[in-house]
Amino acid sequence: MLHLTRATSENLDFRELVQLLDQDLRIRDGDESAFYAQFNKINKINHVVVAYQNDQPVGCGAFKEFNQELVEIKRMFVLPAYRGQGVAQAVLGELEQWANELHYSGYVLETGKKQPEAIRLYQKSGYKIIPNYGQYANVENSVCMQK
Numbered sequence: 576m577l578h579l580t581r582a583t584s585e586n587l588d589f590r591e592l593v594q595l596l597d598q599d600l601r602i603r604d605g606d607e608s609a610f611y612a613q614f615n616k617i618n619k620i621n622h623v624v625v626a627y628q629n630d631q632p633v634g635c636g637a638f639k640e641f642n643q644e645l646v647e648i649k650r651m652f653v654l655p656a657y658r659g660q661g662v663a664q665a666v667l668g669e670l671e672q673w674a675n676e677l678h679y680s681g682y683v684l685e686t687g688k689k690q691p692e693a694i695r696l697y698q699k700s701g702y703k704i705i706p707n708y709g710q711y712a713n714v715e716n717s718v719c720m721q722k
Contacts, residue, residue: 576628576629577626577627577628577661577662577665578626578627578628579624579625579626579627579665579666579669580624580625580626580627581622581623581624581669581673582623582624582625583619583620583621583622583623584618584619584620584621584623584637586623586625588625588627588632588635589623589625589632589635589637589650591632592625592632592634592635592652592654593635593650593652595652595654596635596650596652599652600687603687603689603690604687604689604716620637620639620649620650622637622638622639622646622670622673622674623635623636623637623650624636624637624666624669624670624673626653626662626665626666628657628662633653633654633656633657633662634652634653634654634657634662634663634665634666635650635651635652635666636648636649636650636651636652636663636666636667636669636670637649637650637670638670638673638674638682640679641683644679644680644681645679645680645681645682645683645721646670646674646679646681646682646683647682647683647684647685648667648670648682648683648684649684651663651666651667651684651693653666658692663693663696664696664699664700667696667697667700668700670682671722681721681722682702682721682722683705683708683719683720683721684697684702684719684720684721685707685708685711685717685718685719685720686717686718686720687716687717687718688715688716688717688718689716694718694720697720697722698720700722701722702720702721702722703720703721703722704718704719704720705719705720705721706719707719
């Protein structure tokens with residue numbers, strides 16, 4: 576049974592999952608991964624969700640304030656053996672619910688063209704592609720989305 580826990584970036588299970596995420600992104604993004612790494616620091620993230628299956632950490636996600644109305648969804652990852660089972664959708668839903676409880680009205684995120692399964696998840700969850708924002712403005716591999 577899937578269990579979701581709210582935490583901060585001090586959570587050790589979150590930190591271990593993020594290390595696996597970063598390894599996956601280094602493989603997918605190759606030389607571009609160093610550019611993205613500078614925007615993916617996990618110090619002092621106060622809004623983290625970790626998904627557990629039978630007490631094993633299997634997925635995670637987080638958000639940071641983007642502006643007064645929006646949060647930015649960050650660090651979404653599910654272990655390969657647990658993909659396609661609704662874990663990412665559950666984590667994303669919990670992050671959105673938490674942001675709503677804190678009176679944010681929407682969400683933005685950035686993913687990469689080399690993460691087609693992430694793009695499908697977000698589109699299925701109601702996110703629309705928007706012009707690339709901020710540091711991603713002129714980055715060919717970036718896909719920015721909003722809901």
